[in-house]
Amino acid sequence: MLIERLYPIWRECPGNQSVRTNFTDHADKGAPAFPLVPAVDYPSVDTMEAALATPTRKRSKDMAADVITTFFDGEIHHHVTSLSSFLAPGGSAA
Numbered sequence: 001m002l003i004e005r006l007y008p009i010w011r012e013c014p015g016n017q018s019v020r021t022n023f024t025d026h027a028d029k030g031a032p033a034f035p036l037v038p039a040v041d042y043p044s045v046d047t048m049e050a051a052l053a054t055p056t057r058k059r060s061k062d063m064a065a066d067v068i069t070t071f072f073d074g075e076i077h078h079h080v081t082s083l084s085s086f087l088a089p090g091g092s093a094a
Contacts, residue, residue: 002036002067009060015047016040035072039081048080 003021010019022037042048051057065076 002071005067006038006060006064009056009063010038010040012056013040013051013060014054014056015042015051017043033072033074036068039083041083 007019007021010016018041020039022039024034024037027034040048040051042051068076
């Protein structure tokens with residue numbers, strides 16, 4: 001239900017290069033709940049900021065709040081992060 005409703009909207013965000021979703025499978029005892037962590041890649045901060053200013057973003061926020069609050073009692077936060085990837089010794093790229 002969650003992915004079926006939100007993923008198409010996230011894909012509509014102008015300029016995005018990919019959309020990934022992470023769900024919490026396990027957490028340390030007492031850790032705060034992060035039931036859903038979507039990640040949308042943009043080629044630049046300017047492109048991301050333009051996408052965040054669109055009506056698509058507003059629709060996404062409204063729908064996410066609707067859907068997520070049926071599974072989660074807490075606050076929804078938006079974070080902008082940077083990705084760094086490092087291979088473990090003997091590892092290979094995915």
